[in-house]
Amino acid sequence: MVLRILLAITALFSSISPAQAGPPWRGARVTIPLEAARTSLALPQISGPAGRPLVVLDPGHGGHDPGAISPYGGVEEKQLTLAVARQIRADLMASGRVRVALTRDADIFLALRERTAIARNLKAALFISIHADSASGQATGASIYTLSDIASDREAQALATRENKADILNGVNLSGKEPAVTSILVDLAQRETMAASVAFARLLRREGAGRIPFHAGGLRMAGLAVLKSPDMPAVLLELGYLSSETDSRRIRSRTGQAEIAASVRRAVEIFVARKDTPN
Numbered sequence: 001m002v003l004r005i006l007l008a009i010t011a012l013f014s015s016i017s018p019a020q021a022g023p024p025w026r027g028a029r030v031t032i033p034l035e036a037a038r039t040s041l042a043l044p045q046i047s048g049p050a051g052r053p054l055v056v057l058d059p060g061h062g063g064h065d066p067g068a069i070s071p072y073g074g075v076e077e078k079q080l081t082l083a084v085a086r087q088i089r090a091d092l093m094a095s096g097r098v099r100v101a102l103t104r105d106a107d108i109f110l111a112l113r114e115r116t117a118i119a120r121n122l123k124a125a126l127f128i129s130i131h132a133d134s135a136s137g138q139a140t141g142a143s144i145y146t147l148s149d150i151a152s153d154r155e156a157q158a159l160a161t162r163e164n165k166a167d168i169l170n171g172v173n174l175s176g177k178e179p180a181v182t183s184i185l186v187d188l189a190q191r192e193t194m195a196a197s198v199a200f201a202r203l204l205r206r207e208g209a210g211r212i213p214f215h216a217g218g219l220r221m222a223g224l225a226v227l228k229s230p231d232m233p234a235v236l237l238e239l240g241y242l243s244s245e246t247d248s249r250r251i252r253s254r255t256g257q258a259e260i261a262a263s264v265r266r267a268v269e270i271f272v273a274r275k276d277t278p279n
């Protein structure tokens, strides 16, 4: 009897690993399960080898929303964003290091919220929204946008109020917690995500050098709704200005699209390789 109890105690202690004995927050990642999957939302097909990180490409506009229209040949932004997204997917498939999905692979309309919802439901490691700009002036060149207001109190607070009451953050059930605590935890997750977003934007700017002509410095920030996911690194790539004849021609051309896709492929490969290697 005593022996049996001793054995039970030994078994109990040996089941506690050193990692579990440490502070519970050590090495912890802040993750925020947000909305439950929307059953009405059709999820796109995923291409690529199982187990690899997922990159979701988001061709802007579509359906009744053409986006910007080039005065040079009348090509529509929605057509170019889809063509470029497909070219990027082909290059990423050739790379074999990631899985890829497109939020839309046809001429259909998706609300901004649906685009991020699709990527989040698929647990994307990276979200790249693709657009083309238009301006009244002489502007040319591509821009890579990340979200401004990295951790604005308003965003964090709104998110906390809307989504987190009954959700679990980092293993801690937030139900009944003070709103301020909820807000801080969301804010932490947002900062981590924003840092990753900016890191990818810089990589894309670097790998695009010599391949893609950039507007001014190339890296810009704005409060774009499609980038507002606290748990998913996201950038928005403006391919250039359709109001510019040079840009319109470049973005439509096979060479121009190949250069964009090659740049994204290289940036993605480095981004996922860094994530695979801790620190």
Ligand SMILES: [Zn+2]
Residues within 6 Å of the ligand: 060, 061, 067, 068, 077, 131, 132, 133
């Ligand atoms: Zn657009």
